[in-house]
Amino acid sequence: MNARLTRLAAVVAFVILWEATARSGWFSSILLPPPSLVAETGWKLLTGGELLKHVWTSLARVLTGFAIAAVIAIPLGIIAGSTPLLYNIVDPIVELFRPIPVLALLPLAILWFGIGEASKIFIITYAAFFPMFINTVAGVRYTDPMLVQVASTLGATRAQIFTRVVLMCALPSLAVGIRLGLGFAFLALVAAELIASTAGLGYLIMDSRLTFQTDRGMVGVVALGVLGFAINAILVRVERWALAWKQDISAAEVK
Numbered sequence: 172m173n174a175r176l177t178r179l180a181a182v183v184a185f186v187i188l189w190e191a192t193a194r195s196g197w198f199s200s201i202l203l204p205p206p207s208l209v210a211e212t213g214w215k216l217l218t219g220g221e222l223l224k225h226v227w228t229s230l231a232r233v234l235t236g237f238a239i240a241a242v243i244a245i246p247l248g249i250i251a252g253s254t255p256l257l258y259n260i261v262d263p264i265v266e267l268f269r270p271i272p273v274l275a276l277l278p279l280a281i282l283w284f285g286i287g288e289a290s291k292i293f294i295i296t297y298a299a300f301f302p303m304f305i306n307t308v309a310g311v312r313y314t315d316p317m318l319v320q321v322a323s324t325l326g327a328t329r330a331q332i333f334t335r336v337v338l339m340c341a342l343p344s345l346a347v348g349i350r351l352g353l354g355f356a357f358l359a360l361v362a363a364e365l366i367a368s369t370a371g372l373g374y375l376i377m378d379s380r381l382t383f384q385t386d387r388g389m390v391g392v393v394a395l396g397v398l399g400f401a402i403n404a405i406l407v408r409v410e411r412w413a414l415a416w417k418q419d420i421s422a423a424e425v426k
Contacts (some may be wrong), residue, residue, distance in 0.1 A: 186206050189205070189206050190205045190206050190207060193205035193206070200385075201383055201385050202385065203385075204385050204386040204389055208386050209386050209389040209390055209393065211386075212386040212387055212389075212390050213390040213393065213394075216387070216390055222390065222394065224370055225370055225371055225372050225374065225375045225391065225394070226372065226394055226398065228370040228371040228372075229360055229364070229371040229372040229373065229395075229398070230398065232288070232291055232292060232295060232360060232363065232364075232371065233295060233353075233356045233357060233360055235292050235295075236291075236292045236293075236294070236295025236296040236298075236299060236356055236359075236363075237295065237296075237299045237352060237353055237356045239292065239296045240295075240296045240297075240298075240299035240300040240303060240352060240356070241299070241303055241349065241352065243296075243300060244299075244300045244301075244303035244304035244307065244348075244352070245303060245304075245307050245345065247261070247304060247307075248303065248304045248305075248306075248307025248308045248311065248348075249307055249311055249338070249341075251304075251308050252307060252308040252309070252310070252311025252312045252341070253311050253312075253333065253337065258308065258312070262308075265301065265304060265305070268301075269301045269305075273294050273297060273298050273359045273362050273363070274362055276293075276294065276297060277294065277362065277365065277366065280293050280294055280366065281366060286366055286367035290363075290366050291363040291364060291366055291368070292363075294359050294362060294363040294366075295356050295359045295360060295363050297359070298355040298356055298358060298359035299352040299353065299355050299356040299359070300352070301355070302348050302351035302352045302354075302355055303345075303348040303349060303351070303352040304348075305348065306344045306345060306347050306348025306351065307341065307344065307345050307348055309344050310340065310341030310342070310343065310344030310345050310348075311337055311338075311341045313344075314336065314337045314340040314341065315340065318336050318340065322335070322336050342413060342414060343414060346406075346410040346413065346414065349406060350403060350406050350407075350410075353399075353402060353403065353406065354399065354403070357395065357398075357399045360372070360373055360395070361373035361376060361377075361395075364377070365377065372391045372394050372395050372398075373391070375387060375388070375390070375391035376388045376391040376392060379391065
């Protein structure tokens with residue numbers, strides 16, 4: 172409970188400091204609108220239905236790109252992590268493309284997929300793929316060989332060793348990769364919505380810059396943060412549920 176109060180107090184203190192700085196006169200309200208004005212603008216956008224339209228549009232794009240990346244990255248990471256030959260083939264290609272920022276791919280995405288939804292989904296998928304693939308490979312490759320040896324000694328088949336030892340040991344790394352992949356998907360969202368968008372939180376942020384309505388842009392930024400925070404909280408709960416066995420083992424070892 173103390174931790175929750177501390178975290179809440181930190182957020183409240185940040186908002187108060189933001190309000191005081193914005194009201195101090197050091198900055199123009201165009202450059203730094205106070206949170207009270209941002210909240211007022213956000214409420215107007217919410218009750219008018221405009222904010223929800225942008226939120227649902229961005230959420231659909233993020234989840235679609237993230238899901239496509241997960242369907243490709245996780246199985247490929249499992250196979251590559253357990254097959255040295257495939258790992259040696261795929262890993263250098265992945266490491267070649269991984270440092271390329273999504274902004275560098277925007278012109279190519281438009282050429283390949285046009286200015287519709289496909290190009291936006293491609294950018295988000297590209298960004299989310301790498302952390303999930305790399306963490307999945309690492310989780311599979313660095314399974315404790317002692318556990319594999321013990322399972323083999325007890326008569327487990329190769330399939331049982333793979334599903335009950337290797338994959339189970341890889342779950343913590345996989346969970347981290349999923350959360351990182353979702354974070355990268357949100358990071359790529361604004362870049363993706365630079366491509367001829369008429370809706371979405373990235374569009375709201377960029378449009379407010381052109382019209383000098385910084386408070387509207389701040390609403391988009393805050394909405395992105397809240398949306399990402401909420402989805403990450405859900406993933407954390409799912410992760411704790413899926414890895415409950417690991418916590419039980421750790422507690423038993425302590426005893």
